[in-house]
Amino acid sequence: xxxxxxxxxxxxxxxxxxxxxxxxxxxxxxxxxxxxxxxxxxxxxxxxxxxxxxxxxxxxxxxxx
Amino acid sequence: xxxxxxxxxxxxxxxxxxxxxxxxxxxxxxxxxxxxxxxxxxxxxxxxxxxxxxxxxxxxxxxxxxxxxxxxxxxxxxxxxxxxxxxxxxxxxxxxxxxxxxxxxxxxxxxxxxxxxxxxxxxxxxxxxxxxx
Numbered sequence: 300x301x302x303x304x305x306x307x308x309x310x311x312x313x314x315x316x317x318x319x320x321x322x323x324x325x326x327x328x329x330x331x332x333x334x335x336x337x338x339x340x341x342x343x344x345x346x347x348x349x350x351x352x353x354x355x356x357x358x359x360x361x362x363x364x
Numbered sequence: 365x366x367x368x369x370x371x372x373x374x375x376x377x378x379x380x381x382x383x384x385x386x387x388x389x390x391x392x393x394x395x396x397x398x399x400x401x402x403x404x405x406x407x408x409x410x411x412x413x414x415x416x417x418x419x420x421x422x423x424x425x426x427x428x429x430x431x432x433x434x435x436x437x438x439x440x441x442x443x444x445x446x447x448x449x450x451x452x453x454x455x456x457x458x459x460x461x462x463x464x465x466x467x468x469x470x471x472x473x474x475x476x477x478x479x480x481x482x483x484x485x486x487x488x489x490x491x492x493x494x495x496x497x
Binding site: 323324325326327328331337339340343 | 426427429430434436437438439
């Protein structure tokens, strides 16, 4: 699923590992989300959106998947 | 996000070594009871070596770490899918073995019971998860 995770992460100068630690998941999981290979669970999607201060709809584009 | 993650004990790097060693001891005991001490010792050695390898790889491989000590939702999903694929492979093998046995004029034991167990377990699991899911 298309998403803004990489954009928002790099805007904040965060490494994938740092975001992964903040979310309690592995770096590979963050990498897979950014590369649209993995669609996160609703709790993780909400946590990511909350972390970056955006809505889930703003962060994830289900129309473009 | 870490819901469904491994319990604390399995997050230890050496859990797999201890688990494999324990399993090896069980196999050793079973083989010993069956009068095949050498086979049991070989099983123990192989399992211990495998567990040790996994534990040694854990700090160096994110994949091994994800599947053993630090399982998140994606690795839990990978594990679930891999388990399903393995189950299908076993079920397919059992069905082929059962059909071959029947075609050879044998009664199909024990494959028929194993296939039936798989089928009933699947149906029970569907019913359970339909209720609980």
